[in-house]
Amino acid sequence: MNRVLKIRQTEDQRVYVTTDTHLNHDPQWPVPIWESRGYASAKDHTDSIIDTINERVRPNDILFHLGDICLNTTSGQFHELTARIKCQNIYMLWGNHNNPSWKIYQNQVKESLNSFGSETIDCGGGWPSEFEDIEIYPFRYKNIVFVGNYLEAVLDGQYFVMQHYPIYVFNYMKDGAKMLCGHSHGGLDFSKPTNTNSKILDVSWDDFKKPLSLSEILEIMNKKNVLVTTDHHRNK
Numbered sequence: 148m149n150r151v152l153k154i155r156q157t158e159d160q161r162v163y164v165t166t167d168t169h170l171n172h173d174p175q176w177p178v179p180i181w182e183s184r185g186y187a188s189a190k191d192h193t194d195s196i197i198d199t200i201n202e203r204v205r206p207n208d209i210l211f212h213l214g215d216i217c218l219n220t221t222s223g224q225f226h227e228l229t230a231r232i233k234c235q236n237i238y239m240l241w242g243n244h245n246n247p248s249w250k251i252y253q254n255q256v257k258e259s260l261n262s263f264g265s266e267t268i269d270c271g272g273g274w275p276s277e278f279e280d281i282e283i284y285p286f287r288y289k290n291i292v293f294v295g296n297y298l299e300a301v302l303d304g305q306y307f308v309m310q311h312y313p314i315y316v317f318n319y320m321k322d323g324a325k326m327l328c329g330h331s332h333g334g335l336d337f338s339k340p341t342n343t344n345s346k347i348l349d350v351s352w353d354d355f356k357k358p359l360s361l362s363e364i365l366e367i368m369n370k371k372n373v374l375v376t377t378d379h380h381r382n383k
Contacts, residue, residue, distance in 0.1 A: 171220045
């Protein structure tokens with residue numbers, strides 16, 4: 148999404164962030180993800196994550212989810228899982244495991260465009276190839292707001308860059324902007340909460356076992372330093 152999202156918290160609407168929940172994921176690994184995270188089973192893993200989200204995030208709050216919300220999931224299961232989350236404002240970025248959410252998103256975009264003029268878009272002969280990969284952001288579907296691969300947001304006056312993948316050099320970093328990411332499941336040193344070299348934070352479920360509130364994120368970020376790089380923008 149190209150435009151900067153601006154949100155000011157109120158008592159009735161707080162901001163939370165998480166990533167890589169991997170709902171419904173039961174991989175045939177030597178140590179399955181649910182076991183490495185300390186859960187008793189794949190079902191316990193999914194149920195506990197959803198319960199924890201619902202305990203912290205209210206229906207009117209905003210939950211930024213930075214990708215990989217679920218895996219090994221059919222469209223029907225995706226609808227069932229996301230419907231169990233009470234939050235009605237899940238701002239979801241794409242990760243590297245996007246099925247079936249990507250297919251659901253594409254179908255909803257096509258339906259939305261057709262509802263505005265099927266005679267010009269559909270042309271009566273199926274979906275034209277030039278529209279096959281069209282994307283619209285932000286795009287709301289039920290309690291999810293799809294926002295694309297990358298997002299810049301001002302939250303309570305603080306500038307954030309969000310993406311599933313960590314970015315080492317990012318927009319406004321010289322001015323104290325903060326980068327939120329996932330994907331590495333807490334495995335990269337430079338995005339750990341204890342690394343103070345740069346204002347980059349992996350908000351993965353693996354590290355925190357909960358969605359982080361904006362105040363919790365700022366508490367961590369305030370202990371991190373602005374990284375000085377050779378980027379030409381730093382002198383401007």
